[in-house]
Amino acid sequence: TIREEVCASDAAWNPSLDKALVNNIQLEITTACNLACHNCDRGCGMAKSAECINLGQLGMFVTESIAAKKTWGRIDIIGGEPTIHKNFFEALDILYSYKEFNPKTKFRLTTNGHGKFVRKQLEKIPDWIQVRNTAKKDNTHKFTAVNMAPIDMGIAAKDVRACSIPW
DSSP states (O other): OHHHHHOSSGGGOOHHHHHHHHHEEEEEOBOOOSOOOTTOTTOTTTSOOOOBOOHHHHHHHHHHHHHTTOOOSEEEEESSSGGGSTTHHHHHHHHHHHHHHOTTOEEEEEEOOOSHHHHHHHHTOOTTEEEEEOOOSSSOOOOOOSOOOGGGOSHHHHHHHTOSTTO
C-alpha cells in the first residue's frame, strides 16, 4: 500500500492520515504564485513557473473519477496561488460537475490571500468551496520543516505527523 511505502515502521502509522491518503486528493492547478516566500512548502520561490493544469486535463480527472465511481472525501485546490490560474473559474466549473456526481465531497481552496487581484477572486468563490486563506502580508511565513531526520523525531515530530504534507 501507499502507507507501507511511505512509512518505514508501524510506529509512524497514523490511521487518520492513512484514510486521507486514499480518500483525499490535492489538485495543484498552477505552480505560478504572486509571492516568492523564502520557505515555501510548494517550492514556488525556487522553481518559478507559469505552468498550470489545462482544462482538458482537469476534465479528464473528473471524467475518470466518475467512471471509476471514485468518491473523494475532499478535493484540495492548491498551487502556487490557485486563484491566478488563467482559467480559474472555468476550472471550478469543471470541478463542480464532480460535485454534482458526489455532493458529499468537500472542496477546499488554499490561497495566500495576498494582493488586490487574489482578494477580488476570493470574493467570487462559490459557497460550495471552503477557503483556507493563509492571509500572507509578505513573502515570509512560519512553517515547520517536514523533511526531518530520525534524530529530530521528538516533540516537533507530533506536529509533522499530524500534517498531511509529509505523507
